[in-house]
Amino acid sequence: MRLHRNLVFTVIDSILSIYNEGEYADxxxxxxxxxxxxxxxxxxxxxxxxxxxxxRWKRLYAEIAEVKEPYTRDDVWRIFAVWAVLRGYKLPDWxxxxxxxxxxxxxxxxxxxxxxxxxxxxxxxxxxxGVKELGEEKWSQEIAAQxxxxxxxxxVNTLKTTRQKLYAILMDxxxxxxxxxxxxxxxxxxxRANVFLTDAFKEGLFEVQDASSQLVARFLxxxxxxxxxxxxxxxxxxxxxxxxxxxNKGQIIAMDIYESKQxxxxxxxxxxGAFNIEYRIIEGTKSIKKLHEKxxxxxxxxxxxxxGVLKRNPDSKWxxxxxxxxxxxxxQEQVLQDYSKILKPGGKMVYATCSILPSENEKQIExxxxxxxxxxxxxxxxxxxxxxxxxxxxxxxxxxxxxx
Ligand SMILES: C[S@@+](CC[C@H](N)C(=O)[O-])C[C@H]1O[C@@H](n2cnc3c(N)ncnc32)[C@H](O)[C@@H]1O
Numbered sequence: 179m180r181l182h183r184n185l186v187f188t189v190i191d192s193i194l195s196i197y198n199e200g201e202y203a204d205x206x207x208x209x210x211x212x213x214x215x216x217x218x219x220x221x222x223x224x225x226x227x228x229x230x231x232x233x234r235w236k237r238l239y240a241e242i243a244e245v246k247e248p249y250t251r252d253d254v255w256r257i258f259a260v261w262a263v264l265r266g267y268k269l270p271d272w273x274x275x276x277x278x279x280x281x282x283x284x285x286x287x288x289x290x291x292x293x294x295x296x297x298x299x300x301x302x303x304x305x306x307x308g309v310k311e312l313g314e315e316k317w318s319q320e321i322a323a324q325x326x327x328x329x330x331x332x333x334v335n336t337l338k339t340t341r342q343k344l345y346a347i348l349m350d351x352x353x354x355x356x357x358x359x360x361x362x363x364x365x366x367x368x369x370r371a372n373v374f375l376t377d378a379f380k381e382g383l384f385e386v387q388d389a390s391s392q393l394v395a396r397f398l399x400x401x402x403x404x405x406x407x408x409x410x411x412x413x414x415x416x417x418x419x420x421x422x423x424x425x426n427k428g429q430i431i432a433m434d435i436y437e438s439k440q441x442x443x444x445x446x447x448x449x450x451g452a453f454n455i456e457y458r459i460i461e462g463t464k465s466i467k468k469l470h471e472k473x474x475x476x477x478x479x480x481x482x483x484x485x486g487v488l489k490r491n492p493d494s495k496w497x498x499x500x501x502x503x504x505x506x507x508x509x510q511e512q513v514l515q516d517y518s519k520i521l522k523p524g525g526k527m528v529y530a531t532c533s534i535l536p537s538e539n540e541k542q543i544e545x546x547x548x549x550x551x552x553x554x555x556x557x558x559x560x561x562x563x564x565x566x567x568x569x570x571x572x573x574x575x576x577x578x579x580x581x582x
Contacts, residue, residue, distance in 0.1 A: 486572025
């Protein structure tokens with residue numbers, strides 16, 4: 179395996195923006211891939227995967243390279259050299275690699291992987307929190323699973339096609355997929371591919387959505403013709419799935435506090451041919467009060483720590499702060515109280531997060547059910563999905579019913 183100069187330089191520049199300027203890895207990767215039109219798929223794969231790996235393993239590699247934040251360009255070269263040596267690349271005779279201590283890198287790696295926070299490359303506080311919430315064994319398994327590269331997973335848009343037809347369309351494009359039985363709308367790519375460039379995507383035949391996330395809309399038990407309120411709709415991954423399960427019949431009210439996310443949802447809905455969605459921005463309590471006792475189904479896809487989706491967002495390991503998690507838990511408690519009032523008596527509600535922390539999940543539901551208003555609800559069922567058990571994102575979903 180050879181290292182190509184222009185590809186490696188792109189990686190170094192990208193990593194400096196992510197490590198030091200706090201830019202989001204996905205945005206930086208997208209920008210990097212536009213740099214040179216002559217790059218083939220192997221080159222693009224090298225750039226994208228190397229950047230993600232250097233983000234995912236930042237703490238481990240920096241510790242081996244013996245460099246500290248803020249990283250200079252030379253430091254990033256040293257970190258890159260660690261990555262390359264551990265991946266089995268033969269270092270070229272570039273000046274940046276002149277003093278690379280090959281044996282020391284391997285020796286330090288063997289030492290450091292005995293300590294979980296280095297082995298899994300996470301901040302001290304995250305390691306302590308994971309142990310406190312899940313216990314040593316489960317946390318060790320979970321964080322290891324979340325450090326694996328995520329598969330590309332599609333959700334078929336049944337408003338426009340079927341899973342079998344989509345499978346065949348992709349096959350014609352030499353994109354091979356697997357149809358997992360337990361996830362009726364999912365197609366898993368056998369090999370990574372840029373599916374956004376396909377006509378099938380442009381025509382709205384599918385969306386990219388993790389398999390665990392695809393369980394949420396189905397869990398809400400919707401039927402065509404119902405009135406459903408998606409209270410934290412964001413850019414609408416689950417709203418679009420709801421529209422598809424409801425066969426475009428009935429009404430979905432998609433709400434969020436951010437207009438920018440709703441704009442993305444509108445674009446996606448148009449592409450998907452989803453016409454039963456009404457859009458509302460939440461501005462104070464009025465927007466919610468108007469809907470009290472109006473919905474057959476309510477989805478609260480709550481803002482959360484994202485500690486179930488590190489596979490997909492490895493830079494969250496470095497961006498997330500313990501105080502943010504404390505603050506977001508208060509928001510979760512509040513949205514459960516406020517948005518549950520939208521439900522008609524007898525109606526059903528799902529509270530979901532993409533976190534694996536019990537304090538954001540079952541403990542929030544427990545607290546809600548023990549509150550004055552929560553006493554009007556019963557818990558029908560909940561699902562705790564760990565990456566280490568499913569192979570997909572970590573998720574939580576609870577299905578509750580408002581008493582008649
Ligand atoms: C987990 S994300 C939603 C993802 C989205 N449902 C999907 O499937 O693509 C949580 C969303 O909650 C929104 N949010 C944050 N605080 C909120 C609040 N108080 N009320 C409603 N939405 C809120 C965020 O803007 C974010 O879009």
